[in-house]
Amino acid sequence: MAHAQQAAQDQPTGDLVPPTSASDFTSGQLDAVLAGSWRSEHNKARDVYRHPKATLQFFGLQPDKTVIEITPGGGWYTEILAPLLRDNGHYIAAVPGGNGAEDRQDADALRTMFKANPTEYGKASIATFNPKAPVLGPPGSADMVLTFRNVHNWTMAGNAEAMFKAFYAVLKTGGTLGVVDHRAASGANLDAIKSSGYLPTDYVIKLATDAGFKLDGQSEINANPKDTKNYPKGVWTLPPTLTLGDKDRDKYLAIGESDRMTLRFVKVGVNKAPSMPASTTSVSSPSAH
Known part of the structure; x- marks a missing residue:
């Protein structure tokens, strides 16, 4: 394009x-x-x-x-x-x-x-x-879609399936979807724990594969074995949110941020997701505001 x-053609400037x-x-x-x-x-x-460097390398981010x-x-x-x-x-x-x-x-x-x-x-x-009917751009226009610690919010809002279908629609065939989110304990029941902010890994994988993606890799880059995943205010008990304020603050700071799944998917085959007119998505450059 x-x-x-x-x-x-531009020469790098600044600190790059x-x-x-x-x-x-x-x-x-x-x-x-x-x-x-x-x-x-x-x-x-x-x-x-x-772990941004290792995470982006795992996802295969490329400059062009x-x-x-x-x-x-x-x-x-x-x-x-x-x-x-x-x-x-x-x-x-x-x-x-x-x-x-x-x-x-x-x-x-x-x-x-x-x-x-x-x-x-x-x-x-x-x-x-529109989160209820998401369209992220013209079909097949993106090489990579990345989302960090958002799937639990969509799950609680009831629009996770629609979001993953939108990811599939906007990606080119062979394009990559990279997902990071708070990982529930093995065997956890989704309905029992989804309000905690943690999600079962197999649930997130199913969201993606049901939308048409193929799982291409999993990484422990963002794992945290200190995270016991059983806190009064869910994942938000831990940093960076620290919802409980000063109560047991040092304890939660010592645990650190949550244990997270890091998943890479690839779009294979033809577009399975229903497309909507590109005009329903508004794209703007910062100079327009």
Whole structure:
């Protein structure tokens, strides 16, 4: 596409290290972005729990691809993905549209982030979708869809199946879906624990395979054996939320962030998901706001 062709001609600026090829990130480039001055110190401090370098390497992120991150929240991974994809690829932050205060706040925060640092974020885009009938872009337009710690929210809202069908629809054949979420104890019953924020791994795999994906790999990159998964306020008892405040704070800080599944899927065959007109998805560049 025109964007990618133009971006490939641009010279890297800021703190980025150029990739050695158009199809592979070097370890040094990933390290440089993780150390980038545009990342908040608060977010950098969580690298020890979220393992972004190893996670993105496991998912097979490449610099010349179109990548959609679903519901990026405050932009923790946006600070990494958008600069990585700036020169040769395209980063799209997909956020729920509508009247939800938190969704509007997150979208506005991303737009503010993009405007404040056009060097790193000037080529990123924001797309809005209807969570009840999600369409993430034209069918077969993305190389990779990534989502971090969101499936439990969709499960509680009752739209997880629709979201995974939308992932399948927007991806090219051979495209990758990467999923990270809080992992329930082995044998846990979904109905009994879904309000805790934890999910059975086999349930998440079934969501993806029912939508047409093939499981392509599982990783223990984001595992935490200290997580006992039985807390008064579910996963939100642990950092970074620490819902209980100062009560047993040191105990929960010592446990760290949750034990997480890390799953990679691939879209195989033809598109099984029903498509909707692309006009139902709104895509905007930060300069438009």
